[in-house]
Amino acid sequence: xxxxxxxxxxxxxxxxxxxxxxxxxxxxxxxxxxxxxxxxxxxxxxxxxxxxxxxxxxxxxxxxxxxxxxxxxxxxxxxxxxxxxxxxxxxxxxxxxxxxxxxxxxxxxxxxxxxxxxxxxxxxxxxxxxxxxxxxxxxxxxxxxxxxxxxxxxxxxxxxxxxxxxxxxxxxxxxxxxxxxxxxxxxxxxxxxxxxxxxxxxxxxxxxxxxxxxxxxxxxxxxxxxxxxxxxxxxxxxxxxxxxxxxxxxxxxxxxxxxxxxxxxxxxxxxxxxxxxxxxxxxxxxxxxxxxxxxxxxxxxxxxxxxxxxxxxxxxxxxxxxxxxxxxxxxxxx
Amino acid sequence: xxxxxxxxxxxxxxxxxxxxxxxxxxxxxxxxxxxxxxxxxxxxxxxxxxxxxxxxxxxxxxxxxxxxxxxxxxxxxxxxxxxxxxxxxxxxxxxxxxxxxxxxxxxxxxxxxxxxxxxxxxxxxxxxxxxxxxxxxxxxxxxxxxxxxxxxxxxxxxxxxxxxxxxxxxxxxxxxxxxxxxxxxxxxxxxxxxxxxxxxxxxxxxxxxxxxxxxxxxxxxxxxxxxxxxxxxxxxxxxxxxxxxxxxxxxxxxxxxxxxxxxxxxxxxxxxxxxxxxxxxxxxxxxxxxxxxxxxxxxxxxxxxxxxxxxxxxxxxxxxxxxxxxxxxxxxxx
Numbered sequence: 001x002x003x004x005x006x007x008x009x010x011x012x013x014x015x016x017x018x019x020x021x022x023x024x025x026x027x028x029x030x031x032x033x034x035x036x037x038x039x040x041x042x043x044x045x046x047x048x049x050x051x052x053x054x055x056x057x058x059x060x061x062x063x064x065x066x067x068x069x070x071x072x073x074x075x076x077x078x079x080x081x082x083x084x085x086x087x088x089x090x091x092x093x094x095x096x097x098x099x100x101x102x103x104x105x106x107x108x109x110x111x112x113x114x115x116x117x118x119x120x121x122x123x124x125x126x127x128x129x130x131x132x133x134x135x136x137x138x139x140x141x142x143x144x145x146x147x148x149x150x151x152x153x154x155x156x157x158x159x160x161x162x163x164x165x166x167x168x169x170x171x172x173x174x175x176x177x178x179x180x181x182x183x184x185x186x187x188x189x190x191x192x193x194x195x196x197x198x199x200x201x202x203x204x205x206x207x208x209x210x211x212x213x214x215x216x217x218x219x220x221x222x223x224x225x226x227x228x229x230x231x232x233x234x235x236x237x238x239x240x241x242x243x244x245x246x247x248x249x250x251x252x253x254x255x256x257x258x259x260x261x262x263x264x265x266x267x268x269x270x271x272x273x274x275x276x277x278x279x280x281x282x283x284x285x286x287x288x289x290x291x292x293x294x295x296x297x298x299x300x301x302x303x304x305x306x307x308x309x310x311x312x313x314x315x316x317x318x319x320x321x322x323x324x325x326x327x328x329x330x331x332x333x334x
Numbered sequence: 335x336x337x338x339x340x341x342x343x344x345x346x347x348x349x350x351x352x353x354x355x356x357x358x359x360x361x362x363x364x365x366x367x368x369x370x371x372x373x374x375x376x377x378x379x380x381x382x383x384x385x386x387x388x389x390x391x392x393x394x395x396x397x398x399x400x401x402x403x404x405x406x407x408x409x410x411x412x413x414x415x416x417x418x419x420x421x422x423x424x425x426x427x428x429x430x431x432x433x434x435x436x437x438x439x440x441x442x443x444x445x446x447x448x449x450x451x452x453x454x455x456x457x458x459x460x461x462x463x464x465x466x467x468x469x470x471x472x473x474x475x476x477x478x479x480x481x482x483x484x485x486x487x488x489x490x491x492x493x494x495x496x497x498x499x500x501x502x503x504x505x506x507x508x509x510x511x512x513x514x515x516x517x518x519x520x521x522x523x524x525x526x527x528x529x530x531x532x533x534x535x536x537x538x539x540x541x542x543x544x545x546x547x548x549x550x551x552x553x554x555x556x557x558x559x560x561x562x563x564x565x566x567x568x569x570x571x572x573x574x575x576x577x578x579x580x581x582x583x584x585x586x587x588x589x590x591x592x593x594x595x596x597x598x599x600x601x602x603x604x605x606x607x608x609x610x611x612x613x614x615x616x617x618x619x620x621x622x623x624x625x626x627x628x629x630x631x632x633x634x635x636x637x638x639x640x641x642x643x644x645x646x647x648x649x650x651x652x653x654x655x656x657x658x659x660x661x662x663x664x665x666x667x668x
Binding site: 060224229243254255256258259261267270274 | 603
């Protein structure tokens with residue numbers, strides 16, 4: 001065990017894309033657990049678009065990360081030392097351990113995971129918050145019904161790729177929207193989406209006319225911006241737009257709202273935001289079903305693992321906003 | 335009875351505000367009713383923001399008015415000639431008679447009204463589509479609950495003024511947003527709203543902080559634009575935004591979507607569009623309750639009646655977009 005805990009702290013709130021000045025790498029001695037605590041050695045960090053929002057000093061569903069605090073991150077790790085009756089040295093766990101190599105915990109919000117059931121990074125992908133977000137967003141917020149037409153943006157991303165697959169498993173027609181031929185090919189060839197639209201080279205609005213002849217019943221949106229506007233022109237009556245995120249706008253100095261939102265009137269449509277943490281009491285329901293599909297080979301969980309340790313966090317986060325990842329972006333901590 | 339029927343027809347689809355070139359006034363002989371028809375002499379035309387949408391050649395909840403056709407309008411009138419068993423000469427009726435002095439009808443979508451129960455223009459106001467829109471928008475789409483905080487934009491307009499009063503009758507705290515001191519004073523002094531915000535002279539976002547200390551549970555929006563963006567910053571958890579209209583954007587060459595729509599995520603909020611015509615089977619339910627409130631003096635229906643006949647229609651429609659009316663804008667046809 002290293003004697004030093006490297007940590008990435010928020011140094012300043014960025015405008016636009018975070019850069020080097022946003023972060024400070026600090027070191028402190030590896031902590032020792034107090035009574036009813038344990039210390040986790042972090043192995044994998046979940047790199048999420050939501051992190052950008054946590055850096056802003058605005059009221060939201062969770063308090064912002066304070067300046068000088070260790071950056072918030074969901075993570076996986078192994079218990080390295082324990083004074084806690086329920087967590088033993090060697091246990092594999094997931095929790096909000098932050099962008100650091102070692103984290104002290106009293107067990108709040110920490111779950112044990114079984115590396116024999118799935119590769120570790122999958123617990124940040126389809127078996128983690130990613131999969132749970134897709135599951136409840138689509139089925140509960142989106143009230144998906146068999147036979148409906150579903151569009152997913154960020155279709156090759158973490159949540160989008162799972163959401164689209166769930167929609168297929170539930171008997172829907174699924175159209176993915178993603179950036180570039182590789183991502184589009186993956187969603188159709190590997191994830192069995194019915195169609196994919198490359199927003200970088202296609203007119204999304206026109207492409208939807210062809211791929212969604214019966215219009216769009218559910219739009220699971222991770223992106224916002226032009227893509228949201230395009231789908232708004234193609235809503236079926238009673239359409240549900242699930243606002244899971246809006247990654248195209250997270251670094252914008254001036255956020256562009258959906259100009260076509262009045263289409264909600266003619267469609268009798270709904271646009272709804274949600275926060276997966278509200279479903280905490282029902283997480284197990286999602287995990288059980290997702291794990292079953294994974295086991296049966298009906299669900300693909302792909303993780304894009306970057307090696308590099310916590311020091312690589314700032315540049316890895318930028319990969320998300322550049323759209324460089326396919327599947328769930330994970331930073332491995334050696 | 336005049337021998338000539340003056341009609342206002344759509345001459346061209348406008349970009350931005352309609353102007354003289356948008357309309358053509360034509361004349362034809364007053365029609366005679368065929369078997370199972372009657373002819374209505376129009377007395378009052380309902381002047382509605384939705385008319386602007388009907389002039390656009392886009393797919394919506396109702397087909398656009400064709401170029402050369404008589405402009406669509408809800409209206410009141412008296413049966414002047416009848417070959418219909420259910421409608422007698424002298425009956426007062428409401429229906430989509432269009433911007434013309436006389437209309438032939440087979441009775442579809444036509445209702446008899448009783449001028450002894452309420453002044454005629456009220457049948458285009460609180461006892462007409464206006465009141466019904468406010469009623470179902472607030473109670474059904476907005477799922478209003480006693481004790482909630484409700485914000486209404488276009489608060490001194492036709493639908494807004496009724497919506498705010500219904501919210502008060504249902505035991506809610508009601509904040510109106512309107513343009514100018516006269517409108518604001520009317521909503522507070524005459525309609526008993528708890529507060530009003532003059533968007534022309536106040537910072538709506540800041541004013542809401544004071545007037546909605548518990549944030550906003552239901553926003554009944556008739557306006558869109560900056561007002562919608564301001565309210566989005568003040569949503570309570572589980573807030574419902576009812577998109578009844580967006581008059582600030584109807585004549586915009588480039589519609590401005592709500593930049594703060596991602597606030598729906600943190601609020602777990604919903605933005606829903608609706609079309610009142612869907613509630614046709616339940617109209618009587620709304621009318622019965624609205625008529626009861628009117629009779630008991632608990633509901634004020636104010637109509638802004640412009641005299642002038644169908645030829646005054648083009649300029650009267652512009653009054654809506656200039657915000658010149660308080661209450662329901664009605665054009666009287668002499």
